[in-house]
Amino acid sequence: MDLEKPQADRQRDPEVREPEGCLVVAIRLPVRIIALVVVLPVRMLWDALVVVGRIVRDTVLRPFGRALAWLGKALFVWPLVALWRWVLVPVGRALGWLVKWLVVVPAVWLYRHVLTPAGHATAWVARGIRAALTWIYERLLTPVGHGFRWLTRYLVVVPVVWVYRWVLAPAGRAVAWTVYWTGRVLFVLPVLAVWRWILVPTGRVLAVVGREVWTALGHAWRVTGHLSLAVGRFLGTLFRWVFVEPVRWVYRTVLTPVGHAVRDAVLRPVTEAGRAVGRATRRALTSVRESVRQARYDVRRMLFGEPRERVAMARREPAGGETRTLEKRVRREVSPPTRG
Template identity: 45%
Template sequence: MEPEMRPARREPEGCLVAAVRLPVRIVVLVVVVPVRMLWDLLALCARTLHRTVLRPLGRFLLVIPFTWLWRAVLTPLGRGAAWLVRYLVVAPAVWGWRCMVVAPARWLWRSVLVPVGRGLAWLADALLTYLVAAPARWLWRGVLAPAGAGIAWLVRHLVVAPALWGWRWVLVPVGRGAAWLLRTLVAVPLVTLWRWVLVPLGRGLAFLGREVATAFAVAWRVAGYVSRAVGRAVKWVLWQAVGRPARWFYRSVCTPLGHFARDAVWRPARDAVRAALSTARRTLRRALL
């Protein structure tokens, strides 16, 4: 067990420690006891004063007068003010609104605005019927419909019919001839070139590429075997030339010297420093206590 892990043994107290500790404790006791007794007395007086005087006095001075004032004064005053506002302000205002605004507005709506609106609606309907609908109907039947029929006849005989004739007898034969030329001069040679030249050439190049890749893979593996063999040989040479002498020097020279330094120098110095620190700590603790 390490020295710092051992439980500290209680040293027997000497006369000097007892002579210092006892007067200090007596002085502290003499000073603290009256202060604590005074504090407890003040706390008891404060609690008693709060329970017997302050709480009843506050209730008598605040709660009871405020309750009487609310029930006897403020509530009747509020009800009277509400009655006055209702019968002196709200009721006359409602009567005035009904008699001076709503009734004249209702009479104006029924006697003036409704008849005027109906007359304006009849006039607008008559104007639309005789000034807009009838001329528009005559214009459509007499002008626009015959003109549209004539334009449609002209378009059908001058545009659509020639376009259909040109499509059937010009564009379709020309398109068929162009398609035959493209098929004969472009598509068939391209297909022949693809089937009989490019595909065999691509297959040959792919076969050649696969063979080259396989050769590279085999050569890579063989080079790995050679490299590992050379590395093992170099490792064996370095071990025989450097590693084994270094291991012998470490085991035969460095290790005994390190053990001697640890056992003869480091551990005694460490134990002496720890013992000195422990003694100083105990002396300081005794002095403080």
């Protein structure tokens, strides 16, 4: 098992690792061995489940899905399409026509002939009110506002700014400086020392261990994949030579000749005998039907007598192979009658 990458792979790898310490080398080999032992049954079980899942998908789920898709189309899609095409679309068109002539057209007429003149009148009144309010603001409220702003600035803002700048700001800076150094000495420096001298080295060791465990698991997963493939091929070959080939040999060398012998010695004679029996049965049934028909004829003749013979009617068409021609007709009409 190659635990280190070759030099050529290291040169091709864009992320070349730095030289590692003895701790990494000491952890890597046992971790990879343990990971290989742990991952091997999991990988073989996973490969078996993948094969079973593919078989179930191809033989069960895919035909079932196609049947469900056809059933869904037959139960939902086609009825919905028919409902949309033959019910909803005509109803929607009728409703659109009704809405247009019962709502839109009256609303447009109301907006054009009622609301628009009312809006123009309201706008004219609003312009007059605006002009009045503008005059009140410019002539009355603006001078009052300027005076109130001057009083507020010199009676409130200037004293408050002076108190903030010369009293509150220095006192706040002193309190903030005291709090900062107190918190730094009591909390920040101890936490910084614990982080720098305890947590960082421990985290680096745990990172090395975790990285090696993850790398070992990946390596074990790839190795167990090859082992699982080899085991699967071995089991397939074993199943073939233990079960499939003997069954094929028995079928080819034993069952096929026996089947041919049974077909030639038993089935064909039985079939021919069945056909002969069928022909004899059909002939017997035919003779029975003829006998029954003759008996019925005899009974009818004894009860009702001989049937009357039909009188032959003169036919206008020539019988047999004789054909009608103009020469024969003229000869028949011209020839004298025969005396008796």
